[in-house]
Amino acid sequence: MFFLTKVDNTTSTTTAPATTVSPTTTPSSPASTATGSTSTAASTATTSSTTSTTPPSTTVVVEVTAPLRFSIMQTFIASLADTNSSVFQNFASGVTDQVNKVYKKKYTTFLRSRVRKFSRGSIVADMDLVFRNTSPSATDIVNTMKDAIANSEVIMPIDVNSIISSNNPPSSAPALRTSLSSLLALALATVLVVLTQWLH
Numbered sequence: 001m002f003f004l005t006k007v008d009n010t011t012s013t014t015t016a017p018a019t020t021v022s023p024t025t026t027p028s029s030p031a032s033t034a035t036g037s038t039s040t041a042a043s044t045a046t047t048s049s050t051t052s053t054t055p056p057s058t059t060v061v062v063e064v065t066a067p068l069r070f071s072i073m074q075t076f077i078a079s080l081a082d083t084n085s086s087v088f089q090n091f092a093s094g095v096t097d098q099v100n101k102v103y104k105k106k107y108t109t110f111l112r113s114r115v116r117k118f119s120r121g122s123i124v125a126d127m128d129l130v131f132r133n134t135s136p137s138a139t140d141i142v143n144t145m146k147d148a149i150a151n152s153e154v155i156m157p158i159d160v161n162s163i164i165s166s167n168n169p170p171s172s173a174p175a176l177r178t179s180l181s182s183l184l185a186l187a188l189a190t191v192l193v194v195l196t197q198w199l200h
Contacts, residue, residue: 063111065128066135068099070145071162072123080118088118095125098156102148103129107136122159138165
């Protein structure tokens with residue numbers, strides 16, 4: 001049975017206390033922090049560096065040419081006089097091959113040789129020897145070839161006495177002076193004879 005109790009003529013009602021639920025707020029990151037991080041990254045990415053480049057050093061090589069002439073004891077043919085002919089080019093190739101071996105062995109400054117021409121006198125070869133920066137003396141050039149021939153390092157039949165360099169030409173000046181002196185003496189003698197005959 002349900003009973004209603006009266007207290008001082010007042011009806012008592014019990015009310016449960018109200019509970020207030022406060023909402024939970026999650027703090028957000030300040031916008032300024034994100035902006036600051038972005039700015040820092042951007043400034044780091046755009047950092048530039050300056051690189052200095054040193055130009056490479058240049059070495060100047062001066063080619064010095066020295067002449068060489070010798071006589072090859074073989075029969076000269078007309079085709080050797082034509083520098084454009086295959087006969088000239090083939091023969092010149094064989095000559096330069098042997099000359100190059102001789103001078104490369106002796107001189108570290110030697111670069112190459114070339115044939116300027118062939119002429120009569122058996123076969124006279126006029127050549128240029130090309131050296132780096134400086135060349136040996138004419139005497140050394142001649143003696144180097146003579147030594148190579150003596151040691152059988154050259155198979156060409158070269159007349160040893162014909163080897164010259166233009167810096168060390170064969171001595172022909174005394175003979176020329178002698179010839180001029182003889183002509184002058186003969187002329188004077190002729191004049192004297194004519195004057196003697198005229199006076200008498």
